[in-house]
Amino acid sequence: MTQPAVSIVLVSYNMRRELPRTLLSLCPPYQTDIARADIEIILMDNGSDQPPTLVDVAHLDADIRIVQQAQPSVSPVSAINHGLSLARAPLIGVWIDGARLASPGLIAACRSAATLHPRPVVATLNYQLGPTLQFDSVRHSYDRHAEDQLLDTINWPQAGYRLFDVATSELRGGPEGPMLESNALFLPRPLWDELGGYDPAFVEPGGGVVNPDTYLRACTLPDVQQIRIVGEGTFHQIHGGVSTSTPESAMAILQTGSRLYRQRRGRPLATMRDPGWLYDAQSRSVIQPPIGARA
């Protein structure tokens, strides 16, 4: 069995509508500039009522391993860490929300960006399908049906990059702006080991702010270089998740998470204000010099 170049650890829970699209978006030929043998997908099912099966993914030409988490939890942390332990590639991306679609060049861009530094922390940017962030758009008739229609209007998946035309960035300040988390964070295996994976202390639903915590911890490992991918992204499909349902629930999750974070870490949760390097997926180059090199 040959070793893949990139492993994706993807967590899902009761995403029968969203997951097929997500998996399609992670596999060639939708994913471009990367060969089938280069990608391994480890799908961690975290206790779904109707868990996905190999039959469900048989039409996809990809190395997909489906793992049922032995003791599923409301937090995805154990499932993620189990998935990390199974990953075989030297570069591993954790896809904490199985309801997020990828743009077509995302994996190749992450793979390429990771070669630019010996200790890269490759962060992808988060978008949400729909005219506004989903906690708001759901108040204006945006629902699963509307989203299905939206994807039809852009001829997805044939026109993968048109996701950008129908989505809203989670970064108000753009790619250089303050960033709280990345749905798909790619680190070399040694960095995941150094980080100790996701912190099991985050036992609350959805893991609370475990994803921001992981991103922040990764960015503050010694001698690492954060590299944000520009021109690719992950796109959230609406599914009733804990942080995208209503403004109140979105704020409550973040506020409670902030409080618990302070208890656990002894310092306030913070957005990452240093954007690191911005890697343009189209030109395959860094479009912004390292912070330390700026005048």
Add this chain to the structure above:
Amino acid sequence: MNQRLPCDSDTLRAWMVAYIGGVLSLPEQVPTDQTFDAYGFDSVEAVVMAGVMEEEFGVQVDPVQLFENPSIDEFVAAFASDGGGNMAGAEQRD
């Protein structure tokens, strides 16, 4: 959130200035009369601050009040124990 925070205006103002200044790494004092947006303190950070406030002061803090009172001075006036603004405030947690 229908009671004030258990601290006076000077204490609350100083806490917010220190917190926001620390988050933003501002070289100068945080302008207390300007809106949070004006110096780049975004809504996500405001909600996070609400959680930290809860830890710091032991009260419930409704993050919506940071959007309805979107400057340090406005929030302090509304929620400090000796503030002069319209009644808002915070609720003691059990």
